[in-house]
Amino acid sequence: MSAQSWMVWPDNFAASVLVLAVLAMGFMYAARMPMHALIRSMGHAVGGPLRMGARWLFTAVAEMQQRNKVVLLAQGRQETGKRIEREFERLGALVTRELQGYPALQRKLLEDIARFEDDYKKCGEVPPTPPDWAEAVAAMAKVQAIGNEVIADVLEELNRSITAAHDDAMGEYRRAYESRHKILGRFMPSWRSVDKNLQLVEKNVADVKNSVKGVDAHMAKYEQIAAGTDKAQHALTVSAFTQFTVSLLVMLVAAGGAFINCKLIALPMSEMVGAGDYITSTLRTSDVAALVIVCIEASMGLFLLEAMRITHLFPSIANLNERMRKRMMWIAFTLLVILAGVEAALALMRDLLIADKQALIQSLATVQAQSAVNGWVGTIPMAGQMLLGFILPFALAFIAIPLESLIHSGRTVGGVLLMACVRLAAVTLRMAANLVRNASRLLVRLYDVVIAVPLLVESLVKRRPAVAGGGKVPTFEHTHA
Template sequence: MSFEQTLHLWSESTPVSALIWLGILLILLYLGRASAHRLLQALGLGLRQPLRRLARGLRLWRGRLRERNADVILRLAVDNQERLLEREFSRVRTLVERDLAAYPSLQRQLHEQINRVDADYRHSVEEPPTPPAWLEAVDAIARIPAHGDPMVGKILGDIHHTLERACHEAISEYRAASRKRHLWLKRMLPYWRRLNQTLKTLEQGVGGLDARARSIDEYMGEYQQLRAMDAADARNFAPSNLKQFLLGAGALGILGLAAWFAQGLLQAPLRGLFAPNMPQGGSLGAWILLLVQFALGLFLWECLRATRMLPFVGRFDDRLRHILARLCALGLVLLPCAAALVLLGGNRPNPGEPLLLWLLILPLALTAIPLESALQSGRVLGGLLLEALLAALAWIALTLGDVLVHLSRLLMRVYDLLIFLPLGVERTLHQRGAGRRAPPPDSAAESARAHGGERP
């Protein structure tokens, strides 16, 4: 049966038949009103409950992720502080091995120099000249009265000349002894200088050790605060992670541009080294060379313990790590040189291109440092973004559940609006039926008085 036949089922007139169908539809909607309301209400509440459970689960996951992010942030802060402490202890060890390891020899030299200075000082002590033994006899003779005797005057004159000569000889001997003492004091001067230099060297070593000790005390205090810090308080380090991520990403972007430009310079010269059936051989060879440079730089920084992306390298013996570090450093210098030579073997390159290529490839050895910083901070930022995403999804689920409940209520109102005519008729009939069942006000009052008068 076609639509037109169905439409004209009740009458040949289209408006009359449409009105009949509309009336039948309104009657059917009116009869199914209660069921439709229950269906819409059950649909709204039924969809709201799973969304609430989903929001509760998302909030639970967000709480766990929040704790995990706080633990990760705190662990990264503790690891960075441990690296600072390890670096300071390494510097102290270097200082002790370089400066204070020679302390026994410095002490021996200091002791020898002090002994020499002491011996020279003892030799330079000024001793007063001993008076001659015959001065008392001369003094006794000088007290003899002359009484005008020329012999006595002559004897006294001879004694006077003898005394003058003895005084001159004593002064000469004293001056000679003074010059000798001055020579001894002059010999002490280089020993004093050596002693001063030795003390300065010792003071520098002890002063550097004291400065490192103060730095270690500060870092240790911060480390203890981090160890005692609650995981919830560690979220204050999130802005620093954002700064590290931006700096690391910026450095990686710059190094990536350098690698791309170096690959463009190497692509044409390396294409001639591959078979003719490999058109992408030049580009592939250039990228392999750049990746080897990056790998050598990564192993170099791992051997120097500047990065910790490869934990197994840190477990190597110190001697093996030093050998690997030297080999990696040698490879980092030779590989750009080889690339520059390959470029020189091309078709008449610009004289500045080999130097430019060398300067572009060599900094790729530093890629591991910003890469580690970006990975560590990116892990924290990724966790924070995922946490915010879970919170947003939980809010969306709750809001969507409430919207569905309100939408079901709105649909119920729209449903009632469609059948407002049968509902209006029903409301009118209910009002009339209620009016018939209720007694008039006057008869109700008389009945109350009659019942009240019959009471004793």
């Protein structure tokens, strides 16, 4: 078929294109309504399921949010309840420890107070006043004798007697005050003891008040969680994200320790299981054996913490009776110690293997002499490897604590992230549905733009009878809206 077969006039390209354009425009004008319906149907066919999917995803997000809220509040209520129980136990132990000596302290304070009262009464006693005749005798002694030496001698003797009696009374009075001052001086140790006891009581009461404030704070938090407030939900979500982040960091550190532990025993394990055995082309059997030993050590540590009721990942272990639980705890601890000893021996074997390999490579006499001189230096890395091999299993045993926190907080974090992803998918579907709907409208407008000439002719044809009849002139917008 030649390139000019489609032309109406093969010698006139412009006329052929114009004729074909007019024919196509006429065909498109005739098929205008079906094409509009087809474009709108395609828009509804594509956009409808997208809108339904977006609506379903938003409904799923609401259900997930409600379910996550229920789970989060239940978990928060359980954790807060356990914390309140621990606070009450601590408060009970504090009250028992601090207040169990209060009866003896109270008895001591009462004895001190009774002694203070007796001493105070003794201090308040005033020496008896001289008798009334002393004043009369004193008055007679002051009378001046006139002309009678016997009377003068008597009066002088009376004066001396009164003066001596007065001096004796003043001395007795001073001795009484001195004894009272001594009694008051003996008050000081007792006062210090009472003050010390009262300060101790005040400190104990302050500690109890602080503990009670902590319990009140936990109770307020528990009430908010029980009421299901948004503030409590937000606080629990933030706490879950914090626990998840911290637990993940600790798990990464523990993974680094497990990797070092595997590398520490991989070489001696190659002598036990075979250095040339490979599970795959790149994975050696010794590496897998070392990893299995490390995993067994971590499992023994997990069972040990479960038996000690520090973690609660296995309810069946927590529900054991006391005798079986203690027996399981000692079994797990014994196996962990044995594995730690085996790993220390493997670390020692690793150092010996490396020394043998170096001895085979280094065959010069000077090097051997130097090795003999510095042989004691090599014991330091050997001891360090053995100590590291013995300590790492016990360190990996505590991985159960961050693992439990990671699992519990991962439920909340995963739910929040899943809701965010589903909400993003719902928004994307809704945007796609709106885009398809607007694209169908745009195609309808573009189709009308392509056949604008026939539409203009139609508008002119419809306008002329309306003008001749005196009616309202329809516009192009009203006709083809």
